[in-house]
Amino acid sequence: MRIGEAAAASGxxxxxxxxxxxSGLLPATERAANGYRDYGxxxxxxxxxxxxxxxxxxxxxxxxxxxxxxxVGEAPCMHVRGLLARQLAxxxxxxxxxxxxxxxxxxxxxxxxxPDADACDADRICSYL
Numbered sequence: 001m002r003i004g005e006a007a008a009a010s011g012x013x014x015x016x017x018x019x020x021x022x023s024g025l026l027p028a029t030e031r032a033a034n035g036y037r038d039y040g041x042x043x044x045x046x047x048x049x050x051x052x053x054x055x056x057x058x059x060x061x062x063x064x065x066x067x068x069x070x071x072v073g074e075a076p077c078m079h080v081r082g083l084l085a086r087q088l089a090x091x092x093x094x095x096x097x098x099x100x101x102x103x104x105x106x107x108x109x110x111x112x113x114x115p116d117a118d119a120c121d122a123d124r125i126c127s128y129l
Contacts, residue, residue: 002036003037006044010048011051012051017047023064025063025067049063050067053066057090058083066080108128108129
């Protein structure tokens with residue numbers, strides 16, 4: 001299938017497919033006599049995997065590693081499990097940081113909700129922060 005067909009089937013753009021090929025996520029494709037890329041039928045499954053991996057927050061480098069494991073005939077499932085565990089830990093850490101940040105911003109907002117013109121000091125940028 002041509003690049004436009006593969007892009008349409010995967011819901012991606014041709015530019016994205018070219019980028020993925022240049023990045024090593026897609027194998028170099030055969031070229032038809034007219035120079036067009038000629039993808040095999042398995043390209044849509046690979047692109048779907050890349051999309052799901054991106055949705056899970058994996059980096060392109062992590063996805064490339066997974067695909068390289070698969071391309072040599074090994075099952076990358078345990079590797080993926082480790083990546084997902086690290087991703088969950090990172091998300092939990094980020095959520096904790098965001099909860100703390102929200103509490104801080106809420107305190108500042110509460111202080112700003114009851115404006116006091118006398119508290120505004122010309123020597124300070126803003127008394128709310």
